[in-house]
Every structure is written in C-alpha cells, then in structure tokens.
Amino acid sequence: MTADGLLPDQIARLRRRGRLLLLLDAAERAAVTPLASARLHAFAYLSDVLSPVWDLPAFDGKILKIDGGPHYPDLQEELDHLVVLGLVEVSDLAYVGRGENGARLEGNYALNFASSFLAPLLAGLGAGGENEAIDPDDRRVHRFMVELAGALATLPNDEIDIAASVDVTYRSVNALNNIVDFAEWAEDTWQANPSWQASERFEAFLPDDAGLSPGEKLYLYATYLGRVAHAA
Amino acid sequence: MIRLPVLQHLTISDYGLFPGQPEGSGLDHEFQAGLTLIAGINGLGKTTILTSILRALTGPVDVTGEGAPHALGVSVPENPVALRPKQIAFFAQRVADSAQPAHVALTATFGEQTLRVTRRLADLSLVECLIDGVALPLAGARAEREASFQAALADLMGLGTFIDVLLVLHHVLLFHEDRPGALWDENAQRQVLRALFLERDDATRVAQLERLVQSADSQARNIQTRITATEGDLREARKREAGSEGVIAQLEAEQKLLDAELVEAARLDRVLADLEAERQTVRLEHEKAKHEREEATGAVERLKYTALLNLYPTMDDAARLVVARIMTQAKCLVCDADAEEKRKELEALVESGCCPACGAEPEQQERIIPQHKFEQAKLDQARKQAELARKEEDAKAARLRVIAETYAQTVTKVGDLRRSIADRKVRDQRLRSSLPQNTTSDQFEQTLVTLRRQQLEWQTKLAEHLLELRTLLSEKEELVTSRSAELMASFVELTNALLAEEARLVQVTAEPRYTQAGRAEDRLRVPAFQADMAAANRPGLVRRIDPSDVSESQRELIDLAFRLSLVRVATQGAPSTFIMETPEASLDGLAMERVGTALASFAQSSENRLIVTSNLSNAGLITSLFGGPAKDDTEAEARRGRLVNLLQIAAPNRALDRDREKYEKLLDDALAGARS
Numbered sequence: 001m002t003a004d005g006l007l008p009d010q011i012a013r014l015r016r017r018g019r020l021l022l023l024l025d026a027a028e029r030a031a032v033t034p035l036a037s038a039r040l041h042a043f044a045y046l047s048d049v050l051s052p053v054w055d056l057p058a059f060d061g062k063i064l065k066i067d068g069g070p071h072y073p074d075l076q077e078e079l080d081h082l083v084v085l086g087l088v089e090v091s092d093l094a095y096v097g098r099g100e101n102g103a104r105l106e107g108n109y110a111l112n113f114a115s116s117f118l119a120p121l122l123a124g125l126g127a128g129g130e131n132e133a134i135d136p137d138d139r140r141v142h143r144f145m146v147e148l149a150g151a152l153a154t155l156p157n158d159e160i161d162i163a164a165s166v167d168v169t170y171r172s173v174n175a176l177n178n179i180v181d182f183a184e185w186a187e188d189t190w191q192a193n194p195s196w197q198a199s200e201r202f203e204a205f206l207p208d209d210a211g212l213s214p215g216e217k218l219y220l221y222a223t224y225l226g227r228v229a230h231a232a
Numbered sequence: 233m234i235r236l237p238v239l240q241h242l243t244i245s246d247y248g249l250f251p252g253q254p255e256g257s258g259l260d261h262e263f264q265a266g267l268t269l270i271a272g273i274n275g276l277g278k279t280t281i282l283t284s285i286l287r288a289l290t291g292p293v294d295v296t297g298e299g300a301p302h303a304l305g306v307s308v309p310e311n312p313v314a315l316r317p318k319q320i321a322f323f324a325q326r327v328a329d330s331a332q333p334a335h336v337a338l339t340a341t342f343g344e345q346t347l348r349v350t351r352r353l354a355d356l357s358l359v360e361c362l363i364d365g366v367a368l369p370l371a372g373a374r375a376e377r378e379a380s381f382q383a384a385l386a387d388l389m390g391l392g393t394f395i396d397v398l399l400v401l402h403h404v405l406l407f408h409e410d411r412p413g414a415l416w417d418e419n420a421q422r423q424v425l426r427a428l429f430l431e432r433d434d435a436t437r438v439a440q441l442e443r444l445v446q447s448a449d450s451q452a453r454n455i456q457t458r459i460t461a462t463e464g465d466l467r468e469a470r471k472r473e474a475g476s477e478g479v480i481a482q483l484e485a486e487q488k489l490l491d492a493e494l495v496e497a498a499r500l501d502r503v504l505a506d507l508e509a510e511r512q513t514v515r516l517e518h519e520k521a522k523h524e525r526e527e528a529t530g531a532v533e534r535l536k537y538t539a540l541l542n543l544y545p546t547m548d549d550a551a552r553l554v555v556a557r558i559m560t561q562a563k564c565l566v567c568d569a570d571a572e573e574k575r576k577e578l579e580a581l582v583e584s585g586c587c588p589a590c591g592a593e594p595e596q597q598e599r600i601i602p603q604h605k606f607e608q609a610k611l612d613q614a615r616k617q618a619e620l621a622r623k624e625e626d627a628k629a630a631r632l633r634v635i636a637e638t639y640a641q642t643v644t645k646v647g648d649l650r651r652s653i654a655d656r657k658v659r660d661q662r663l664r665s666s667l668p669q670n671t672t673s674d675q676f677e678q679t680l681v682t683l684r685r686q687q688l689e690w691q692t693k694l695a696e697h698l699l700e701l702r703t704l705l706s707e708k709e710e711l712v713t714s715r716s717a718e719l720m721a722s723f724v725e726l727t728n729a730l731l732a733e734e735a736r737l738v739q740v741t742a743e744p745r746y747t748q749a750g751r752a753e754d755r756l757r758v759p760a761f762q763a764d765m766a767a768a769n770r771p772g773l774v775r776r777i778d779p780s781d782v783s784e785s786q787r788e789l790i791d792l793a794f795r796l797s798l799v800r801v802a803t804q805g806a807p808s809t810f811i812m813e814t815p816e817a818s819l820d821g822l823a824m825e826r827v828g829t830a831l832a833s834f835a836q837s838s839e840n841r842l843i844v845t846s847n848l849s850n851a852g853l854i855t856s857l858f859g860g861p862a863k864d865d866t867e868a869e870a871r872r873g874r875l876v877n878l879l880q881i882a883a884p885n886r887a888l889d890r891d892r893e894k895y896e897k898l899l900d901d902a903l904a905g906a907r908s
Contacts, residue, residue, distance in 0.1 A: 062515070062519075064516070064519040064520065064523065066523060071523070073522040073523055073525065073526035074522065076526065077526075080553060080557070080565055081565055081568075083549075083550050083553065083565075084550055084553065084554050084565040084566050085566070086550075089550075090549055090550065090553075091549070093549040093552075093553065095530055095531075095533065095534035095537060095538075098527045098530070099527060101528075101531055101613075101614065101617060102524070102526075102527025102528055102530060102531050103527060103530035103531040103533070103534040104526060104527055104530045105530055105533070105553075107549070178516060178738060178740070179512075179515060179516050179519060185511075
C-alpha cells in the first residue's frame with residue numbers, strides 16, 4: 001500500500017481514468033468527438049508510440065497485435081466506469097461479436113460537460129490553467145495529446161480508423177510472439193520504435209539550418225499514416 | 233525458384249529382401265500422380281524402401297555420420313559428412329549376400345529436368361547419374377564423383393548447397409515418426425526457411441556466417457581456457473620466485489573468490505536469459521487472456537444487456553450498463569464493490585417481471601414489465617467460458633508478477649556481482665604490481681599478453697561476422713515474412729482438415745543462440761513460426777512451443793500441416809513428393825479418416841506424389857487415402873496400380889508364411905473399402 005492508502009492496482013486504475021479523460025479532452029479540442037471505441041483505442045496506442053517525439057514516457061510500452069487494431073481491455077473497463085460516474089457520455093452502446101463466441105462493448109464516447117466534477121478534474125490533470133495542474137508535467141502530456149489529436153484530425157475519417165493498424169511499429173515484423181514491445185522491456189527504445197524513428201527522419205529532408213518542432217513531426221507522421229492508410 | 237523432386241520410378245534389383253513376383257524380378261514401381269501406398273506387415277521392408285529412396289538421393293553422406301540428427305545445432309556443417317560404416321551397411325546387413333549384387337535406381341523430375349540415379353546398395357556408391365538422359369561426367373575418386381552428383385542435385389533443386397538438399401529432404405519431404413519436425417525444432421525451422429526462401433547465394437552465405445560466428449566464439453573460449461591455465465602457472469611461478477608469500481596467498485584467495493564470482497555471473501546470465509524467455513511467453517499469455525476475458529464476459533453481458541434492452545427500452549444506456557454489469561460480473565460500476573447479493577436480487581426481479589428499479593410487482597405496475605427468462609444453456613456456456621477466462625487472466629497476472637520480481641532481483645544481483653568483479657580485478661592488479669618481477673614470471677606474462685591479443689582478434693572477428701550476419705538477415709528477412717500470410721493461410725486450411733481442434737500459425741521472432749555466453753549484443757532476431765491451438769480447459773488459442781505441449785498425434789499433424797504448407801509456398805504450387813511413414817501409428821479411428829481424407833486431397837492436387845507406408849493395422853486409413861470406398865471392382869483393381877505390395881514382393885517372414893491369406897484379405901478389403 002502506498003502512503004496515500006491506495007493499492008498499486010488502484011493507482012493504476014486511477015491513472016487509466018485520468019488518461020482517458022485527457023484523451024477525450026484532446027479529441028474534443030480537435031473536434032473529433034464523439035470517439036468510436038476503436039478510434040479511442042487507436043488514439044491511445046498512437047499517443048504511446050509517439051510519446052518519445054515529445055520526450056515523454058509511454059503510458060503502456062507494449063501492444064498485443066490482434067484482429068481489428070489496437071485495443072486495451074483495461075482501459076475499456078475504466079471507460080465504462082467513467083460513463084457510470086457521469087464524466088463521460090456514451091451513445092450507440094452495443095455489444096459487437098468477437099471470434100466464435102465472444103463479444104465486446106462498443107459505443108461513441110465524449111466528455112460529459114454537464115458534470116460539475118469534470119472541469120476541476122481536467123484542470124488537475126493538466127488540461128486547465130497553468131497553476132491548476134497537480135503535477136506540472138501533466139500539462140506537457142496534455143499538450144502532446146492535443147497536438148496529436150489535431151494531427152490525426154486532419155485525416156479523413158476512414159483513414160483515422162486504420163491509422164494505428166498501418167503504423168510502422170504496429171506492423172513491425174519484430175513483434176516477439178505478437179507483442180510489439182517498444183518501451184516496456186525493450187533495451188533500446190529507439191531501435192524498438194520505428195514510428196519514433198520515422199517521425200524524427202522528416203528533419204533529414206530539410207535544409208541544414210531548418211528544423212522541425214515536435215508538433216510538426218507529429219503532423220508529418222500523421223500525414224504519412226494517412227497516405228499509407230489511403231493506399232491500404 | 234525451388235524445385236522439389238517428383239518421383240517417377242523406383243527399381244530395387246537383386247536385393248534379397250525384395251525377390252519380387254515373379255521371383256527375381258525385384259521391386260519395380262512406376263509412381264503415378266497422387267497416392268502410392270507401400271503396404272506390408274512389420275518386418276517386410278517398408279522402412280528399407282523409404283531409406284533406399286533417401287539414399288539414392290543422398291548417397292553415403294548426411295548431415296551427421298549417424299544420418300539426420302534428432303535436433304539440429306545452431307549452425308549446419310559446410311559439407312555433408314560421410315556416414316558411419318554401420319549406417320552405410322544398412323542394406324548389406326539385412327541380407328545374406330551383403331547386398332553385393334543389389335542396386336537401386338531412382339528416377340525423379342525437378343521442374344522440366346529428369347534425374348536418374350543408380351547406386352550399389354552394398355556401399356551406396358554411385359554407378360550412374362543421368363540428367364535428361366545425358367550421363368553426368370563422373371571422374372576421379374569416389375568423393376569427387378559424389379561431389380559432382382551433389383552439386384548437380386543442388387542445382388536441380390535450386391538450392392545453394394547439398395547440405396540444404398539434405399535439410400529439405402529430412403525436414404520437409406520425409407516424415408519420420410520418431411523425429412520432431414521443422415515446426416518443433418527451432419534450429420531446423422530456421423535452416424529450412426533459409427534454404428527455401430533466401431536466394432541461393434544469400435542462403436549459402438548466411439549458413440557460412442553462422443559457422444564463422446560459432447567458430448570464432450569457440451576459438452575465443454578455447455583461448456580463455458589457456459589464459460586461465462597460464463594465469464595459474466604465473467601464480468605458481470611468482471610464489472616460487474618472489475618469496476612474497478603473504479601477497480601470493482592474498483592473490484590466490486582473491487583469485488578463488490573472483491573465479492567463484494565469474495562462475496556465478498555466468499550462471500546468473502543463463503538464469504536471466506531463461507527468465508527473459510519465460511516472461512515474454514507469460515506476458516503474451518497474460519495479454520491474450522485479458523482480451524479473452526473481456527470478450528468472454530462481453531458475451532455474457534450481451535445476453536443480459538439485450539434482455540434489458542427489450543424489457544426497458546427507455547432506460548438510459550449508462551443505467552442499463554450498470555445493471556448488466558452487476559448481473560454479469562456481480563460488480564458495481566458505480567462504486568467498484570462486489571455485488572453478488574444485488575446480482576441475485578436483480579435476476580430474480582427480472583425473472584418474475586418485477587421492476588428492477590423499485591421492485592414493484594406486476595399487479596402494482598402502471599406499465600407492465602414482462603417476465604424474462606434467459607436462454608439458460610447459452611448463458612451457462614458463456615458464463616463457464618467467462619469464468620475460465622477470468623481464472624486464466626488471474627493466473628497469468630500472478631505468474632507475471634512473480635517472474636517480474638525474480639527478474640528484478642536477478643538483475644540487481646548481476647549488477648552487484650559485476651561491480652564486485654570489477655573491484656576484485658582492480659585489487660588483483662594492485663597486488664600483482666606489488667610483486668617483484670623476474671624472468672620466469674615475465675615469460676608467463678608475455679604468454680598471457682599474446683593469448684589476450686589472440687583472444688581479442690577472435691572476439692573482433694566474432695563481432696564482424698555477427699554484424700555481417702545481422703545485416704544480411706535483416707536485409708533478407710522480407711523474403712520470408714512476405715510469404716508468411718500464404719503459409720499461415722495454408723496452415724489454417726490444412727489444420728482445419730487434419731485436426732478436430734482449431735489451430736493457426738503465428739509469425740514470431742526467434743533469437744538463435746550463436747554464442748555460448750548468449751550475451752544480449754550477440755543475439756540476432758529472425759522470423760520464425762509457432763502454432764496456436766485450442767485447448768480443452770483454457771479459453772481461446774494457446775501457444776504451443778514445445779512438442780510436449782500437445783499430444784503425439786497433434787504434434788505430428790501440426791507438423792505435417794506446416795511441412796505441406798512449406799512445400800506449397802516454396803514451390804508456388806508446383807508438384808512435389810511427400811513421404812510419410814506409418815501415419816496410423818498415433819491416430820485414433822476418427823482422426824484416421826480425417827487425416828486420410830486430407831492427405832488424399834493433397835495427393836490429388838497438382839501432380840503431387842504422396843508416398844505412404846502402412847502396416848495394415850488400420851484399413852480405414854488406407855480406404856480414406858484412396859478417397860473412400862471403391863465404387864466398383866474396376867476402381868478397386870485400379871488402386872492396385874498405386875500399390876507397392878510387400879506381401880508379394882518381399883521375402884516372407886514367419887508371420888506372413890503363417891497368415892498370408894488373412895493379410896492379403898485385409899489388404900484387399902482396405903483397398904476396396906466398405907462399399908455402400
């Protein structure tokens with residue numbers, strides 16, 4: 001148990017909820033809400049794999065490659081909680097068949113601004129004013145997510161949907177036993193993360209005295225994803 | 233382009249084991265497209281025929297002196313190895329005349345070209361080799377003649393070396409019941425993928441680099457042994473010379489501790505490597521279990537949610553989700569508490585038509601809520617699956633935690649140990665420098681300097697070869713990975729036909745251990761394939777890595793599907809020959825029929841040759857292999873054209889002498905099948 005009386009598992013769950021709120025807030029600012037489940041999970045994955053572009057650690061440094069693109073069961077569970085807590089609103093909730101006998105909950109998700117708890121929570125997580133964040137570093141996480149959501153929002157809807165599946169790290173043939181490990185146990189995270197490498201490479205095509213900001217790298221990488229998705 | 237042999241004709245003449253019918257005619261068989269059945273009871277020479285086909289093509293050499301090894305090492309030899317006398321005498325020792333007059337002649341086509349090879353069975357020596365009717369010049373000593381033949385055969389098959397010919401024959405085309413196949417032997421699989429999918433020159437270079445890496449590693453380690461011995465000599469010399477007993481004793485004590493720590497560090501490196509492999513596997517299983525759990529509980533929840541949707545169409549999505557989650561997982565989404573009592577209560581209310589919100593009974597309701605009975609059987613099944621999935625996830629999570637803890641502790645121990653080793657080396661150096669110098673110890677010092685320089689040279693060579701191998705493999709892995717989708721699709725199609733359980737082929741990454749220390753920087757990653765298969769008491773598909781993870785028949789059938797898929801993909805559908813020894817050995821009756829039908833389908837596609845031996849222990853398999861019961865006597869008779877009937881061709885043993893009629897009837901019945 002930690003000093004604040006929470007078990008590690010409880011802390012992990014709260015962190016997932018915070019992350020979901022930030023992802024949805026970023027999507028809101030990019031005007032792409034409500035987010036369908038698949039798109040939300042794809043966004044979560046891309047924010048992990050591209051986090052080093054912003055010099056941030058990944059929330060989850062691995063992904064299991066499965067049919068239909070990235071999906072995080074743990075994150076989905078916390079999303080259900082946020083819905084019930086009234087912080088997130090869901091529409092078109094439905095169970096979609098998976099495999100022979102399974103099913104998965106899907107819906108369209110957006111922040112519920114009618115909740116009076118939402119604004120202070122978002123502010124505490126770094127999505128509000130400069131001095132409101134509990135941890136000032138969270139403001140960087142939020143800025144990164146807003147930038148990434150903005151970059152992805154430039155793609156047509158159908159291309160956003162498959163952007164994560166065509167991501168170079170996700171498609172990596174180096175996946176050990178179907179798990180792509182780009183930052184969990186990987187010894188060399190640069191080598192293990194071709195998406196990061198690709199994002200940084202854009203700079204090589206510029207004149208010597210020109211450079212790219214992290215945000216511009218994200219936009220260029222999103223454009224690249226769009227092209228691959230379009231050709232797919 | 234790979235061209236696999238399509239057998240056309242086999243004769244075995246003047247060999248006592250196969251006098252033939254009429255007597256003296258030997259064995260003479262024209263292979264037709266499709267099935268050839270070599271039928272005979274035990275001891276009549278089924279394996280001898282298969283071995284004669286193999287040795288006609290390989291001659292008196294193989295991957296090792298004993299033949300194909302049970303498991304391959306990390307690298308393969310550059311040249312084939314001469315078979316031991318006992319292996320060469322395989323045919324001679326079975327007959328009284330030592331097979332002196334006996335010959336085997338095999339004709340096979342490779343794409344457009346035809347090879348006819350004749351060998352003496354007594355010593356497997358080459359008598360004649362014709363390619364498209366033109367004799368291959370066979371001059372010089374026996375080894376040179378064989379070398380000419382080997383180069384010609386590698387060319388015919390489109391492979392880089394004769395070793396690759398042997399690998400493909402053993403691990404793809406010949407199915408021996410006692411050897412794990414390419415799917416189960418990581419090294420064999422890597423070598424076969426290399427031989428089949430890389431360009432010839434690259435395939436040869438990769439194999440060569442693998443040998444060079446291993447050789448450099450071995451040289452560096454051998455020198456280390458000499459360094460250790462010389463260091464011992466040096467200590468002794470100093471003890472004798474210096475009279476500095478105190479320092480020497482201290483040095484020795486330090487050296488002992490250092491040696492012990494070096495041994496422990498090497499042991500911990502191996503422990504870490506094993507833990508690394510295990511945690512990768514368990515992480516995969518844990519991640520998969522999470523998805524299985526979500527999807528299995530989702531299935532239960534869907535049933536409940538759909539019912540609630542019908543009962544209370546105006547209920548808010550979120551409220552319905554809360555109720556459905558309680559009814560599914562006995563878990564409250566609002567406060568996270570366990571809600572088993574509430575689950576029971578809600579289910580009872582729904583079943584009795586009471587309102588789940590206020591509990592009002594039907595007669596008190598303004599808007600009557602209908603009773604709802606869930607489809608119990610479906611629900612029970614879905615619940616069982618969900619429970620299994622949850623247990624699996626919990627178990628894997630617990631295991632992962634244990635491994636993570638052990639791993640972290642081991643990493644800490646390794647770190648401490650390395651620091652201690654470094655400190656000891658500094659102390660050792662300091663103590664040595666305090667010793668007086670003299671001639672004898674100088675010589676040892678000089679030897680040590682030379683040895684260390686040589687060791688460094690080998691280590692540099694090792695690093696260079698590794699770098700070239702890494703570069704070449706990463707440039708060429710696309711040649712394998714680009715075919716993986718075809719391989720996987722073919723595997724699923726074949727396992728659907730061969731197995732009752734669902735199975736699929738998964739592309740993974742292997743890390744062959746080229747150096748004995750297995751350091752992280754020495755590891756290379758290459759594409760490999762493993763099988764996932766359904767299990768009776770676990771949800772979803774489970775990765776099967778070791779042959780002991782499955783039953784004997786599953787092991788063979790999964791491997792068979794993998795080999796057939798390799799053949800299909802490597803030859804791009806061109807015909808091939810596939811040889812199976814007594815497939816009935818490990819199969820039950822129903823599986824037999826399924827396997828027989830699947831093999832018949834392979835045999836009938838393209839111009840494939842499928843050669844199967846059978847000891848007549850299961851008539852059903854033979855009938856299935858021929859595509860089911862014969863429609864009439866003409867068809868039954870036609871099947872005889874595909875038969876190498878050892879009951880007639882082979883020299884009879886006592887069992888055949890005693891029960892010939894019964895065995896012949898058994899074979900006749902198997903060929904005709906039970907007609908409807």
